[in-house]
Amino acid sequence: MRKSVLAAAFTLACTAGLLNLPVATAAPAGTVESVAPLSPAATLPGSANSARLLYSSTTANNVPATASAAVYFPPGEPPAGGWPVIAWAHGTVGLGDNCAYSVAGPGAVERDWAYLGTWLQQGYAIVAADYAGLGTPGEHPYLNGIVEAHNVVDAVRAATAQYPSLAKKWVVVGQSQGGGAAVYTARYATEFGGPELDYRGAVGTGVPAYIEDILTLLGPGMPPVKLSPHTTGYVLYILNGLRTTYPELNIESFLTDAGRSWLAKAREDCLVPLGDELAAAGVVIGNLFSKPLNQIPNLHGLLTNYLGLPESGYDKPVFLGQGLRDTDVITPETLRFAAVLQANGEPVRLHTYPEDHSGAVNASLRDSVPFVRGLFG
Structure with a gap:
């Protein structure tokens, strides 16, 4: 069983107190801890020089944690100012470390490779956070929106600090669990990212609401x-x-x-x-x-x-794509969430598709690709 981050921190603090040693402070969020090659299973087809990053972030109850992310680059030379970044928030893969996206890739969800491949072909680099506790020590607080938002933002901060070929301008894109993570990230990206990151907007499909x-x-x-x-x-x-x-x-x-x-x-x-x-x-x-x-x-x-989606406070455009045959999330509740945001004057755009949970992902590209292109100007 994986040892919890909290237990490890408590043990370290007690040991340091007994030995009269200073306790090391946590690294600033988004600090790169290590870089390694990705496994073939986790490497997006068509990407170049892809890598797995370990970086500092937070987990439940604002406890410091190490998180991981996969970084995918388009082939060729970056444009002036660097590759704009798509922060990919993936859907449910599981809770075990071997389920992590940067370890096992999308597994049976091959639709993700087609989806991410489209963004890659559009000239975007992709930073795919695993979320705390997936592929790294500690438990994964599944659907904890604040934790996921921290993990996504910190992954972008780490990747753009590590690679000069990445621009600071970025958009978050997510599906299912990641759709909820994208919405939470959209609400807190500017606050969590600070002035050094240039957050532009969000795309969420199959968002689990209410x-x-x-x-x-x-x-x-x-x-x-x-x-x-x-x-x-x-x-x-x-x-x-x-x-x-x-x-x-x-x-x-x-x-x-x-x-x-x-x-x-x-x-x-x-x-x-x-x-x-x-x-x-x-x-x-x-x-x-x-x-x-x-x-x-x-x-x-x-x-x-813990998991209720924020109904206000969005400072950049949000795209919601929903399959009308989706039974993995409660589709009427997702549509209600979009209506609540619209009634609250939030910058949301809703698109629906005659698809199920999985089918809406790639079906939404015809609308989300031009939406994101507009966000990047």
């Missing part, structure tokens, strides 16, 4: 409706994210023995194999719980702070 409203219903009384294995896997990942972000909640105490077993398995298994195992076992979500999750005081407020 799932905090659904999660309050989790418990043993849920109807035994057959859901997709991916949906059950998402729930287990969210429970793990809550456990990491709010350890005081003792999430395990709300689960049955089977629930605790599946929770532990979800901490290591990538999405596709986890889904296969859940399907083979015929797991029903209600059977994972021994008592309702809404027994947690202020559960909805905690969930909103």
